[in-house]
Each structure stands twice: as structure tokens, then as C-alpha cells.
Amino acid sequence: MKSSSLKILLALLFLLVSAFFVFKISGLYASKNIFTDEEITEAVKVINEKGVKIKAEAVIKEKNVPNVIKLEFNSLSSESIAKRLMRGEYGSFTIPSGFSYTNDTESLSFSNNYDLEYIYLPSKVTEADITDALKSVNGTEEKGKKSVKKLSETFFKNINSDPYEVSLKLKKSVTKGSLTYLEAVQCVDSYEIEGAGVIVALSSDKPVYISGKLFFAESYNDYETDAFDSINILFEIEKSDVEIQSMELIYAVVFDKKSSVYLTPSYRFSYSDEGVQIYDATSASKRSS
Numbered sequence: 404m405k406s407s408s409l410k411i412l413l414a415l416l417f418l419l420v421s422a423f424f425v426f427k428i429s430g431l432y433a434s435k436n437i438f439t440d441e442e443i444t445e446a447v448k449v450i451n452e453k454g455v456k457i458k459a460e461a462v463i464k465e466k467n468v469p470n471v472i473k474l475e476f477n478s479l480s481s482e483s484i485a486k487r488l489m490r491g492e493y494g495s496f497t498i499p500s501g502f503s504y505t506n507d508t509e510s511l512s513f514s515n516n517y518d519l520e521y522i523y524l525p526s527k528v529t530e531a532d533i534t535d536a537l538k539s540v541n542g543t544e545e546k547g548k549k550s551v552k553k554l555s556e557t558f559f560k561n562i563n564s565d566p567y568e569v570s571l572k573l574k575k576s577v578t579k580g581s582l583t584y585l586e587a588v589q590c591v592d593s594y595e596i597e598g599a600g601v602i603v604a605l606s607s608d609k610p611v612y613i614s615g616k617l618f619f620a621e622s623y624n625d626y627e628t629d630a631f632d633s634i635n636i637l638f639e640i641e642k643s644d645v646e647i648q649s650m651e652l653i654y655a656v657v658f659d660k661k662s663s664v665y666l667t668p669s670y671r672f673s674y675s676d677e678g679v680q681i682y683d684a685t686s687a688s689k690r691s692s
Contacts, residue, residue, distance in 0.1 A: 454642030463633035472666040474620040481513040526611035536584040547576025639687035
């Protein structure tokens, strides 16, 4: 009986010690990777005095900045997407700017600059139709969320993106009659890729029109670089009388020659006058927004 009680006591002590170390490790991780409210408040006071207006709640708390990623365009990715997207048998062609897949009712093209377009001819839907349908839409709907999940699988399934997760994130959607219209942006992990995304029209859950720019490859090469965290970058940006409403970590796009592209971690600042500025996190240089 005493032996049993001793074992239980030792087990409880072990659990308490384990919990203590987990708590301490979590605290150390937080102090290393997350700014405290006090640190942000103090930094914002100094930043405001230097002519950059931002509230403490708008500053990103995480200190970590993602790596630079390099992608290479190749036909293997576009071929696998064509197999999943096209409804019937198709012919494949190399065109001056990329690759094309066509049959009597469908047309799919991929360009070396990562533009893509898919048209299901019988639907007669145009890009203007989608743009008009989404013009006054600000929200999303369940049907759009399900469609974006399927589209993510269509475009990025079986692509070797380890250790990153590449997906589409729904920005807005609306259903009118038999058609669902949506706009989605491409993300690597939780970070949006600036300028990458698609507008889509679907009928009975099948795409009838897709247009946009998506980045994909058979492999993702990454590079560790020195980068400005969310507080230090604020000391590098231009002064302005207009207040920053929000800041986001995103990936900006830098092309190298014709077939490769670098995704570089960057900060996107949205101002109260609806202006947007983007700064490279690795160099603090200003990019076009």
C-alpha cells in the first residue's frame, strides 16, 4: 500500500516538474519571439516623435520574419494542374511565353511571368463579368470557402513545397443565380504574396473562368537573411502626417531573369487615407504598392 502511494507521489512530482519546465520554456520562447506590450508602447512613443504615426495596437507583436524563397518556373507544375483542371482530353503546346493546353471547349495557359487563364468556352463568362459581380462585395460565403479549398488542391496538390504550406485564401465571394464568383489571394504559410491571386467564376462547383497570377514550382529553395523586425522597420520608413492603420508581413515578388522569382519578406502598411506602402524587410527599401 505504501509502495503504491509512493509511486503515485513520484508520478505527481514528475508531472509538476514537467509542467514547470514547459512553463519556463514557453516563457523563454515568448520573450525571444514576441514583443511585450511595454516594449511596443515605448517604441511607438519614440516613433511618433520621429514623424511616423502609428498606434501600439497596430504594431505586429511577433519578432520573427520568414525566409526568402526562390521558385523556378517549369512545365511539370503546369502539366499536373492541367490534368486536374481540364474537363476533357487536351493537347499541350509550348508557346513563346509559356505553356498552353486546349481542346474544343477549354483553354488553359500559363506564362513565364506566372500569369494564368482558364476559359470554359460554353459558359461565355468574361473577366469583366466577374469584376462587376465582385465590385460591391466585401464579405465571403460558405460556398466560396469550399470552392477556394478545392482550388487550392487543384493548383498546389502534390507540389513539393516542404516545409511551406502553399494555399489560396478567400478575400470575397458572392453567388448570383447558378454562378459563384470569388477573389482569392495566394499565401505561403500565413503570409500573402503581394499581387498573387485569382478571380474565378464557377458553375456547379466547376470553374468556368479563372484569371490571375499564381506562383508555383516543383521545389522551394529558401535563404536565411538578416531582416528588420516589426519595430525596427518603423524607424526606417518615410515620415508622414497620415496615420498607419495596420501593418502586415507579406511576401513581395522580385523576378530574376525570366523563369525564376524570389519571394521576399516585406511589410505592407495601410494608411488612414487608404494609401498603401510596402517595404522590404531585408533591406528596408520601399517597393511599389
